[in-house]
Amino acid sequence: MTGGTYLGMPAFPVAAREAVRDGVLRANLRRATHTIRDRRARAVAELADWDRLRAAGAAVKDHTLRHLDRYLLQLEEAVNAAGGTVHWAVDADEANRIVTEIVRATGEREVVKVKSMATQEIGLNEALEAAGIAAYETDLAELIVQLGHDRPSHILVPAIHRNRAEIRDIFRAEMGRWGRPAPDPLGDDPRELAEAARLHLREKFLHAKVAVSGANFMVAETGTMVVFESEGNGRMCLTLPETLISVVGIEKVVPTFRDLEIFLQTLPRSSTAERMNPYTTMWTGLGPSRGADGDGPSAFHLVLLDNGRTDTLADETGRQALRCIRCSACLNVCPVYERAGGHAYGSVYPGPIGAVLSPQLRGTDSDIDASLPFASTLCGACYEVCPVAIDIPEILVHLRERVAQGGPATRDGIRVRIRPAHGHAAERAAMRAARLLLDRPGALRAGERLLARARRLAPRRLPGPGRAWTDTRELPPVPAESFRDWWTRERGTGR
Amino acid sequence: MRVALFVTCVNDVLYPRTGIAVVRLLERLGVDVDFPAGQTCCGQPQYNTGYRHETEPLLRRTAEAFAGHEYVVTPSGSCAAMIREHYPRIGRKAEREGRGSGLADAARSLAPRVHELTEFLVDVLGVTDVGAYFPHTVTYHPSCHGLRGLGLGDRPRRLLAAVRGLRLVELPGAEECCGFGGTFAVKNPDVSTAMGTDKIASAAATGAEVLCGADNSCLAHLDGLLRRADVAPGTPHRPVPRPAPRTLHLAEILAATEEEGPLP
Numbered sequence A: 001m002t003g004g005t006y007l008g009m010p011a012f013p014v015a016a017r018e019a020v021r022d023g024v025l026r027a028n029l030r031r032a033t034h035t036i037r038d039r040r041a042r043a044v045a046e047l048a049d050w051d052r053l054r055a056a057g058a059a060v061k062d063h064t065l066r067h068l069d070r071y072l073l074q075l076e077e078a079v080n081a082a083g084g085t086v087h088w089a090v091d092a093d094e095a096n097r098i099v100t101e102i103v104r105a106t107g108e109r110e111v112v113k114v115k116s117m118a119t120q121e122i123g124l125n126e127a128l129e130a131a132g133i134a135a136y137e138t139d140l141a142e143l144i145v146q147l148g149h150d151r152p153s154h155i156l157v158p159a160i161h162r163n164r165a166e167i168r169d170i171f172r173a174e175m176g177r178w179g180r181p182a183p184d185p186l187g188d189d190p191r192e193l194a195e196a197a198r199l200h201l202r203e204k205f206l207h208a209k210v211a212v213s214g215a216n217f218m219v220a221e222t223g224t225m226v227v228f229e230s231e232g233n234g235r236m237c238l239t240l241p242e243t244l245i246s247v248v249g250i251e252k253v254v255p256t257f258r259d260l261e262i263f264l265q266t267l268p269r270s271s272t273a274e275r276m277n278p279y280t281t282m283w284t285g286l287g288p289s290r291g292a293d294g295d296g297p298s299a300f301h302l303v304l305l306d307n308g309r310t311d312t313l314a315d316e317t318g319r320q321a322l323r324c325i326r327c328s329a330c331l332n333v334c335p336v337y338e339r340a341g342g343h344a345y346g347s348v349y350p351g352p353i354g355a356v357l358s359p360q361l362r363g364t365d366s367d368i369d370a371s372l373p374f375a376s377t378l379c380g381a382c383y384e385v386c387p388v389a390i391d392i393p394e395i396l397v398h399l400r401e402r403v404a405q406g407g408p409a410t411r412d413g414i415r416v417r418i419r420p421a422h423g424h425a426a427e428r429a430a431m432r433a434a435r436l437l438l439d440r441p442g443a444l445r446a447g448e449r450l451l452a453r454a455r456r457l458a459p460r461r462l463p464g465p466g467r468a469w470t471d472t473r474e475l476p477p478v479p480a481e482s483f484r485d486w487w488t489r490e491r492g493t494g495r
Numbered sequence B: 001m002r003v004a005l006f007v008t009c010v011n012d013v014l015y016p017r018t019g020i021a022v023v024r025l026l027e028r029l030g031v032d033v034d035f036p037a038g039q040t041c042c043g044q045p046q047y048n049t050g051y052r053h054e055t056e057p058l059l060r061r062t063a064e065a066f067a068g069h070e071y072v073v074t075p076s077g078s079c080a081a082m083i084r085e086h087y088p089r090i091g092r093k094a095e096r097e098g099r100g101s102g103l104a105d106a107a108r109s110l111a112p113r114v115h116e117l118t119e120f121l122v123d124v125l126g127v128t129d130v131g132a133y134f135p136h137t138v139t140y141h142p143s144c145h146g147l148r149g150l151g152l153g154d155r156p157r158r159l160l161a162a163v164r165g166l167r168l169v170e171l172p173g174a175e176e177c178c179g180f181g182g183t184f185a186v187k188n189p190d191v192s193t194a195m196g197t198d199k200i201a202s203a204a205a206t207g208a209e210v211l212c213g214a215d216n217s218c219l220a221h222l223d224g225l226l227r228r229a230d231v232a233p234g235t236p237h238r239p240v241p242r243p244a245p246r247t248l249h250l251a252e253i254l255a256a257t258e259e260e261g262p263l264p
Helices: A013-020 A022-045 A050-066 A068-081 A092-107 A118-120 A126-132 A140-147 A162-177 A190-207 A233-237 A256-271 A307-313 A318-323 A329-335 A333-338 A351-361 A367-374 A381-385 A392-404 A421-439 A442-453 A463-472 A483-491 B009-013 B015-026 B044-049 B052-065 B077-096 B103-113 B116-123 B144-150 B155-162 B189-205 B216-227 B250-255
Strands: A087-090 A112-113 A134-137 A212-215 A215-219 A225-227 A243-251 A281-286 A299-305 A407-411 A414-418 B002-005 B030-032 B072-074 B114-118 B137-140 B167-168 B210-213 B246-249
Touching: A013 A022, A013 A333, A013 A367, A013 B189, A022 A329, A022 A333, A022 B250, A050 A068, A050 A318, A068 A215, A068 A299, A087 A092, A092 A126, A092 A212, A092 A243, A092 A299, A092 B246, A112 A381, A112 B246, A118 A243, A118 A392, A126 A225, A134 A140, A140 A162, A140 A190, A162 A190, A162 A333, A190 A233, A190 A463, A212 A233, A215 A256, A225 A256, A281 A367, A307 A318, A307 A407, A307 B250, A318 A351, A318 A392, A329 A333, A329 A381, A329 A463, A329 B015, A351 A381, A351 A392, A381 B030, A381 B144, A392 A407, A392 A421, A392 A463, A392 B044, A421 A442, A421 B044, A421 B052, A442 A483, A442 B009, A463 B030, A463 B114, A463 B155, A483 B009, A483 B015, A483 B077, B002 B015, B002 B155, B009 B015, B009 B216, B015 B030, B015 B246, B015 B250, B044 B052, B052 B077, B052 B103, B072 B116, B077 B103, B077 B114, B077 B144, B114 B116, B116 B155, B116 B250, B137 B155, B155 B250, B189 B216, B210 B216, B210 B250, B216 B246, B246 B250
Parallel strands: A087 A299, A112 A134, A112 A212, A212 A243, A243 A299, B002 B030, B002 B072, B072 B114, B137 B167, B137 B210, B210 B246
Antiparallel strands: A215 A225, A225 A281, A407 A414
């Protein structure tokens, strides 16, 4: 069950073109994002202290990130004290190796999975498959993506690009190959589809001896892991199997249990527009409940994942992206995401947050990563809804600078100077020429007069990069006289 | 009262009528208008495309051009936001990187003196009824940098609602970006066009004769789409109902009076 890979993804504008021309996809995305967007707005409006919750969430995250070294060690100590084992993974390969070895040691060939962005990020399912271990996604949408040999296109709703008829077809064709087949006949009523998934997954839950999860939060003072989910599949995975492995980004730690109060309010309202999260599972190592009756897993492993996060933390402007609690509110309000779809972003992190996370976690060397900072109109809708106040437009402009102009960055812990991207040489020259002209009002005036004299010759279609404008848009008509000349004629030289 | 007009490069070169409208409107309200000749462009295209260093000379030029003016008024939310939000940041970074001495102070001094036109009318002059007459059905698109960057709120709509003869109809999905986005329009032309055609379809569906905005760069994109019949061949854009509205800057509506009529 190999998912798609992101290697060699084309640049964003190329990938987005496909999505824009796909009428079914456009309609699916428009319906889904507008529904969640409106519901979120209503859920947030109910809280009079939303702005203060938002500021508090940002402050807790910033404080933790500033002292991340201390809180991670405190967390490790607390998890160990509660009977868990902590592993440190510097990158995706190391994390995959650690998880594979833990599963191998159990002798099992199957794991069940709770929806997790971190394991998607490192490509864990593919790594396990290569080691002969089958990983079964148990979140409904992740199951649809996995059965459809597809890639997730949304952080919270990974199958947002599919409608129910497509989902029924996937269930009918694929479920039987991996376990209990879909009921026959199967309609496309959401209740029927959910029941098919429930029956299929129930077998997996009851057989699995090993589960893999991520976590939304980790509490440093107690060593408690927290998973937010809506379906109850997570609760099954976190309690039934004997071995539990959680792969979690190092930025997910918060100092105290009390800090969760903020995020228990902001995360559900921002992501699913719910007042309270349906299934919030918390566990601390093996926990006190692990007694004679054998409740809960008998082994717990926490894999702390860096994979570019420390490098991101070194960047003064970019580090605020590490506050992200993966709520997806920015995706749901983004007009670019709505038209381009999640796959165009070439990463498990699509949308505005993906456009600032991927080029930081992976670097800006590839075509896709160098194009992501430009995949935005800087309209600011993402910043407005972000529950931890990440100024995404500010980071986008900062990363554009790194790509277009070059600048300092940290790679593998080493401070390096990023050279300007090759594809931007002509643009760089044009921007410089424009600046030289604009820095001379006399030259600007001369240029305006030249333009006015030639206005009747203005072409309808421009060559070169200008084609991107005139393929779909007329050029603005050139006036007979610039404002500057009008002012001089009417009022003299001014001042 | 005396103000300096920052007309912006887009209006200077392509939309002089908007600049003329601002002069006519402000003078009608008893304000003296200067046009400092040293002004050109705020540098937003360079900055937003990732060329911060190229922005610095334009920051210095703009700050010098408007030195000594207590009020600087501009008919562009995005240029006002560039100066107010980003100039201080650009100045700080330049100084820290050892370039452009005095840029931080220049930016800090200019930023609070710059007012977008509707802010200046409503907050500084304290007027919403500017004595305009415009007997047409109008819908208003709030451009993003004015809406979310400056927080203009309902100021533009209050000004429009007070215009005699004008019927203001709400634009569905008004707060959604039109897809211009500066160089985004040419770097991501397919998404930009899809967003723009959705916007003009919403505007046309209101039945308005005029799609009004307060940023001519966004309007250039929308107007360009409206005037091109064969929008993006092969793409499933929503068809634009005809007759489609024409685009017009807010200043040109506010400048029109019963006695003088619209601008010549």
